[in-house]
Amino acid sequence: MRAVSQDMCFELAKHLMKRLGPHVDVVDEVQGFTFFEERDLLGFVDGAANPEDEDAFTVAVVGDQDPTCRGGSYVHVQKYLHDMGA
Numbered sequence: 398m399r400a401v402s403q404d405m406c407f408e409l410a411k412h413l414m415k416r417l418g419p420h421v422d423v424v425d426e427v428q429g430f431t432f433f434e435e436r437d438l439l440g441f442v443d444g445a446a447n448p449e450d451e452d453a454f455t456v457a458v459v460g461d462q463d464p465t466c467r468g469g470s471y472v473h474v475q476k477y478l479h480d481m482g483a
Contacts, residue, residue: 403430411481418482427476438479 398406407430414423437443448456459466 404432407432415482438481 398409400406432438457470459469
């Protein structure tokens with residue numbers, strides 16, 4: 398599948414899998430993209446209370462508390478398994 402935005406591909410795949418579900422098995426799939434209007438896959442807008450401007454910089458950039466990573470940022474990644482049909 399191909400589209401201007403990855404969220405459209407995801408939405409089409411979701412509908413296809415609903416119909417093909419009993420006949421196919423997805424072994425593994427990993428996607429990274431911005432969903433509709435930055436919503437999560439359930440439609441919830443997350444991060445609406447995130448800090449902005451200088452406050453965002455202050456909480457996102459590592460300071461003197463960790464000299465090894467000063468000026469960088471930490472990234473935490475999790476993989477969730479969702480039963481979207483349920």
